[in-house]
Amino acid sequence: MQDLANADCIIIQGSNMAECHPVGYQWVTEARLKGAKVIHIDPRFTRTSATADKHVPIRAGSDVVFLGALINHILANDLYFKEYVVAYTNAATIVGNEFKDTEDLDGLFSGYDEELGNYDPSSWAYATEGEGPDASPGTIGGPAAGHEHGHSKSERSAGDEHGSGGPALEHARVKRDETLQDPHTVFQILKRHYARYTPEMVADVCGVSVDDFHYVARALTENSGRDRTSAFCYAVGWTQHTLGAQFIRTAAIIQLLLGNMGRPGGGIMALRGHASIQGSTDIPTLYNILPGYLAMPMVGNHDTWDDYVAAIANKAQKGFWANADAYAVSLLKAWWGDAATKENNWAYDYLPRLSGAHGTYQTTMAMKDGEVEGYFLLGQNPAVGSAHGRMQRLALAELKWLVVRDLNMIESATFWKDAPEIATGELETEKIGTEVFFLPPASHVEKAGSFTQTQRLLQWRHKAVNPPGDCQSELGFFFELGKRIRERLADSDDPRDRPLLDLTWDYPLNEDGEISGEAVLQEINGRHLSGERAGELADMYTDLKADGSTSSGCWIYSGVYAKGVNRAANRKPGREQSPVAQEWGWAWPDNRRILYNRASADPEGKPWSERKKYVWWDEENQTWTGLDTPDFVKTTAPSYRPEPGTGGPAGLAGDDPFVMMADGKGWLFAPKGMLDGPLPTHYEPQESPVQNPLYRQQSNPARRVFPRKDNLWSPSGTAPGSEVYPFVFTTYRLTEHHTAGGMSRWLPYLAELQPEFFCEVSPELAEERGLVNGGWATIVSARSAIEARVLVTERMTPLVISGRTLHQVGLPYHWGVGKEALVSGDSANDLLGVALDPNVQIQESKAGSCDIQPGRRPEGEALLRLVHEYQSRAGVTVETSNQLKTTEDGT
Amino acid sequence: MDPKRTFLSWPVVRQVRAGDLLARGPAVTSEKTRSLQPxxxxxxxxxxxxxxxxxxxxxxxxxxxxxxxxxxxxxxxxxxxxxxxxxxxxxxxxxxxSPGRQTKVLYRRPHGTSWEPLDRETAIDMIVDRFIESRRNGWQDTDEHGRPLRRTMGIASLGGATLDNEENYLIKKLFTAAGAIQIENQARI
Incomplete structure (x- = not known):
């Protein structure tokens, strides 16, 4: 975050940083005061735009065209950082000749399976050393390397596993052409792929003028290179799309081409929205991963321990993921202690198996279909905060029991009496069988523990006071729940209860009689269990072994409690240390503040420039050193070249800075890992009033759709009926509220500052639809209709797309219908349906189609009739917009 | 005459001495204001x-x-x-x-029309009962090909992004050992 102050140009796209991360934004302001250029690319003009050098309005969901055109501009004009690109990226790597691009197949990559609607990525693999360009397809990243079809990968949301590095490859013996001229090099493939992403295409698809495009291109390229660096900042404006992961990949390609990764003032800043949302991904309360981005086992792929180990890492690949077996064994030892032995494969069979996607939306649908009995809501309010609020509430009504743990009486706890579906007659309180337990939790000052914030920094919070009344921390609640479940099952001889009974669950209590959070953090950090250092805490993940002699609950956090010191609680004031501030909190891994920072030095190990020096090779002492912990094997000299075929950290050459990637290089082209293509390519959102001008293929052919009667979509592009929902809507947050409002709509100060739901429309749209500032509007999608106060503002810019004017409607999503909050209102998320990105199973909530009309919405059954009337006028059926591959007739 | 009141405490002199020329600052503070402490x-x-x-x-x-x-x-x-x-x-x-914050456990029985008070210990015991029963009801030993699944689909959870790392760790650990896989949080959203 602070490192943004070192940037010479900052592009904020998919984020309204000044309003949603105001305090973080001080570093952007600081950079600008030092002369950096700040550009905001966003559908709306916000405070971020107001404080930037330039605001570029863009059509929601068209970002890959804009960013792809920047790639084209960089390549076509030779503006890339040549030494960096050749040495540190896979630009020179040769891809197998079976690969076919979307430019060859009208919007599909090779390997598309029409039946499954997924890719088999084997044709995207690198060519292998020893093969000519005409030989059989490469196998690195191909079938032998723990090959798994895109379908099952998507089902287990395998994209998330790359939260701490790249996917496994069979080995790292790749073919390279460092002249970048071979037509099969990544570099040449990239050039061809983006050749049609021109400024004119940007104007046509994004609604951004050619001049504005050139302004951004110039600012970015002039501020990148040896002596200058540029940064990107994004938030959920990029992630919440059916190709969200590819939006971010496009930015990654730009940053690699310009040499901005691993360097001060460079990189891509993910601005996350919850205090420990990074932590809850690292130590996941997520279905598809185990702590430290280890995969949850998938039936059919990981049936045995050997299958699992072979799939998560390969000893022949380069880098630190080659040691994933040590991380997995140490996790199993942390959980099952002495019951995890070499003989029983470290209790691997105690882990439950996935068989498909079990993300929150699949679970909601299963719940609605009566397949889930009990549900815990832990500081989350899906009735308001998740996409398709109506489906969420109807699902809650099908549960047998629900536990809500929240500071305030949120709408997800009161749906049985206050849900809007009671007003429409769809639900009736007396007929809802859900048993609801409301348990109040401790607030952040009433318990001690660590949050991991957006830059991987763990910060410990000390406890200030005891929680009031029945309030209890989650730590206390779950410790107690586990204890009582184990007591209840203590006499069981059912093998299914063994994992619970063998679980290590004997945490010490502190002076307040509460379970000690420090003890849990120590378990996460890990220990030496046997050998000379038995009993000692691990110093870092390189201590961890695959022989059962170490434990660690989350390998990437190993080191946070090194030498018995809680480093998350380090609090040396910022003004008493260097700007890198390594003595405040602790960042994973190994307290590094910039990842892949070996790239801040040139291939010989010298800083690219004095101005941008960060870590470098100390020739005299034969070690890496600098302003941060070097993200490299400390004693590997820049000139080191491993024996061909060497795997693991020793396989990294002295100029392989991307130490978690299987070939040590930054990936411009992803031979593996992305489930919807090795290169980002533009597709329209699941629901869009615009026809994709680049390919016949309208939307991401690998996106996840759920054709159900309760999840309908408007027709897209030029399909008949799309004119019924002619406008694009996009949802967003305000400074004064927090997501679904559970932590803000109950606070008098905040509720007073932003009391009411509103929609932002341009004066032109207001004129067209007769909307009056301060009056009411009804917004209708294929799922629902909601009402909002109208804010007519020039902050919304009508865009000219493919020759016609397109209007966008902005909707903050903090309000919900209920009687308990200080302020309530219709929820913007009710307009959304459920269609997901295949890599990470995140919903598309940043672009949808709607109509807007003046006046309040009808109430009761009349509301349902209005929604149905629109659906039938547009000819919406369960199939509408749900065909994954666009057919000849464009549907 | 108050012996403390001297020439120096004359208003104009106070204003000049304090640099408060417009008499809107320290020169005109009351005793009450002066005694206020943050x-x-x-x-x-x-x-x-x-x-x-x-x-x-x-x-x-x-x-x-x-x-x-x-x-x-x-x-x-x-x-x-x-x-x-x-x-x-x-x-x-x-x-x-905030006065609106909930500090008591509440219970809504099936088909009930209002909240009822409930003792926390009883509530946790009731949740334990339901956890064990729903875990059993949703249990799957193997898939249709006889491959091990060893899991329950009867229980799900959502939340964690506002919680501590240590809390997420215990939640994931307990649910995984119980065979519950449908554990999610805001990071998916």
Whole structure:
């Protein structure tokens, strides 16, 4: 975050940083005061735009065209950082000749399976050393390397596993052409792929003028290179799309081409929205991963321990993921202690198996279909905060029991009496069988523990006071729940209860009689269990072994409690240390503040420039050193070249800075890992009033759709009926509220500052639809209709797309219908349906189609009739917009 | 005449001496104003914390008096936030002390029309009963090909992004050992 102050140009796209991360934004302001250029690319003009050098309005969901055109501009004009690109990226790597691009197949990559609607990525693999360009397809990243079809990968949301590095490859013996001229090099493939992403295409698809495009291109390229660096900042404006992961990949390609990764003032800043949302991904309360981005086992792929180990890492690949077996064994030892032995494969069979996607939306649908009995809501309010609020509430009504743990009486706890579906007659309180337990939790000052914030920094919070009344921390609640479940099952001889009974669950209590959070953090950090250092805490993940002699609950956090010191609680004031501030909190891994920072030095190990020096090779002492912990094997000299075929950290050459990637290089082209293509390519959102001008293929052919009667979509592009929902809507947050409002709509100060739901429309749209500032509007999608106060503002810019004017409607999503909050209102998320990105199973909530009309919405059954009337006028059926591959007739 | 009132306490002289030429500042403060002290000055102790809202991770100083949080301010020591808080972070004292905050366990029985009070220990025991039963009802030993699944589809959970790492760790550990896989949080959203 602070490192943004070192940037010479900052592009904020998919984020309204000044309003949603105001305090973080001080570093952007600081950079600008030092002369950096700040550009905001966003559908709306916000405070971020107001404080930037330039605001570029863009059509929601068209970002890959804009960013792809920047790639084209960089390549076509030779503006890339040549030494960096050749040495540190896979630009020179040769891809197998079976690969076919979307430019060859009208919007599909090779390997598309029409039946499954997924890719088999084997044709995207690198060519292998020893093969000519005409030989059989490469196998690195191909079938032998723990090959798994895109379908099952998507089902287990395998994209998330790359939260701490790249996917496994069979080995790292790749073919390279460092002249970048071979037509099969990544570099040449990239050039061809983006050749049609021109400024004119940007104007046509994004609604951004050619001049504005050139302004951004110039600012970015002039501020990148040896002596200058540029940064990107994004938030959920990029992630919440059916190709969200590819939006971010496009930015990654730009940053690699310009040499901005691993360097001060460079990189891509993910601005996350919850205090420990990074932590809850690292130590996941997520279905598809185990702590430290280890995969949850998938039936059919990981049936045995050997299958699992072979799939998560390969000893022949380069880098630190080659040691994933040590991380997995140490996790199993942390959980099952002495019951995890070499003989029983470290209790691997105690882990439950996935068989498909079990993300929150699949679970909601299963719940609605009566397949889930009990549900815990832990500081989350899906009735308001998740996409398709109506489906969420109807699902809650099908549960047998629900536990809500929240500071305030949120709408997800009161749906049985206050849900809007009671007003429409769809639900009736007396007929809802859900048993609801409301348990109040401790607030952040009433318990001690660590949050991991957006830059991987763990910060410990000390406890200030005891929680009031029945309030209890989650730590206390779950410790107690586990204890009582184990007591209840203590006499069981059912093998299914063994994992619970063998679980290590004997945490010490502190002076307040509460379970000690420090003890849990120590378990996460890990220990030496046997050998000379038995009993000692691990110093870092390189201590961890695959022989059962170490434990660690989350390998990437190993080191946070090194030498018995809680480093998350380090609090040396910022003004008493260097700007890198390594003595405040602790960042994973190994307290590094910039990842892949070996790239801040040139291939010989010298800083690219004095101005941008960060870590470098100390020739005299034969070690890496600098302003941060070097993200490299400390004693590997820049000139080191491993024996061909060497795997693991020793396989990294002295100029392989991307130490978690299987070939040590930054990936411009992803031979593996992305489930919807090795290169980002533009597709329209699941629901869009615009026809994709680049390919016949309208939307991401690998996106996840759920054709159900309760999840309908408007027709897209030029399909008949799309004119019924002619406008694009996009949802967003305000400074004064927090997501679904559970932590803000109950606070008098905040509720007073932003009391009411509103929609932002341009004066032109207001004129067209007769909307009056301060009056009411009804917004209708294929799922629902909601009402909002109208804010007519020039902050919304009508865009000219493919020759016609397109209007966008902005909707903050903090309000919900209920009687308990200080302020309530219709929820913007009710307009959304459920269609997901295949890599990470995140919903598309940043672009949808709607109509807007003046006046309040009808109430009761009349509301349902209005929604149905629109659906039938547009000819919406369960199939509408749900065909994954666009057919000849464009549907 | 008050012996303390001298030439130096004449209003105009006070204004000039204090640099408060327009008499809108210290020159005209009342005894009451002068004796006011900020809650931060009278607190019994100050505890370092972190803001619970977005993921910037701003440092907070929590001021406690008589075992009650009386104020929360930005921590100037933090190299991330340098003492600043946004409107939400600045309002977080109300998150702790707001009169609308729920501090009692409540129970809504199936088909019930209102909340009922419930003792916390009883509530946890009831949840344990339901957890064990739903775990059993949703249990799957193998898939249709006889391959092991060893899991339950009867229980799900959502939440964690606002919780501590240690809390997420226990939740994931307990649910996984119980065979419950449908564990999710805001990071998916």
């Amino acid at each position: 809650r931060t000055a009278t607190a019994d102790r100050v505890v370092q914390s972190v803001c619970p809202y977005c993921a910037v991770g701003c440092g907070q100083r929590v001021f406690v008096k008589d075992e009650r949080v009386v104020q929360i301010e930005g921590d100037p020591d933090s190299p991330v936030s340098r003492g600043r808080l946004c409107p939400k972070g600045s309002a977080s004292e109300q998150l702790v002390n």
